[in-house]
Amino acid sequence: MCSNNLKxxxxxxxxxxxxxxxNDQSALIEVLHKAQAIFGYLPEDVQSYVAYKLNVPVAKVFGVVSFYSYFTTEPRGKYVINVCMGTACFVKGANLVLEEFERELNIKAGETTKDGKFTIEVLRCVGACGLAPVVTVNDKVYGHFKKExxxxxxxxxxEEEV
Incomplete structure (x- = not known):
């Protein structure tokens, strides 16, 4: 396998x-966003590399990554399923939707399937309350979503994989 070449x-x-x-800390968040888009997550070696390239202390990079919930230090699945748990979504059954995803995929929120295909995450609010409950997969929004x-x-x- 050519994983070293890919990296x-x-x-x-x-x-x-x-x-x-x-080439300084003013670009840190922008560079971290790009790094996560490229690598899929921000492992320690990538964070250290960003720190080196921007001449920023590694501790500052680690601090930013751990502070912002957008950033992840764990690999995510090809398809990241977000279940909105904002008030409108929760009242309309988002918790039941989340439980069904967890049951079907045999993982909990914050985890990724063993095959690396799906990750389940919870969001506080998508901002589409009129569509509650809302689920997103990567950047696609699904409104009025039911556990069924x-x-x-x-x-x-x-099927997209076939």
Whole structure:
């Protein structure tokens, strides 16, 4: 497997991006967003690399990554399922939707399936209360979502793999 070559390619992509931004801490969050988009998450070696390239203390980078819930230090699935748990969604049964995803995938919120295909996460509010309850998969929004819709949604993403 060429995982080392792939990782080197990802670091080159990150380097190319870093070369377009200011070489200091003012670009830190922007660079971390790009790094997470490239690598899928922010492992320690990537955080250290960003610190080195931006001439920022590693502790500052770790602090930013751990402070913002958007950033993750664990690999995520190809499909990240977010269940909104804002008040409107919760009142309309989002907790039941979450439980059904957990049951179907045999993982809990915050976890990724063993095959690396799905990650379940919980959001505080998507900002689409009129569509409650809301589920997103990557950047696609599904409104008026019911627990009965879970199996069909998962099957639709599994079919995309074939």
């Amino acid at each position: 080197e390619e990802k670091f080159k992509m990150l380097d190319n991006f870093i070369n377009t931004v200011p 819709d879970v199996k069909e949604l998962l099957e639709s993403y599994s």
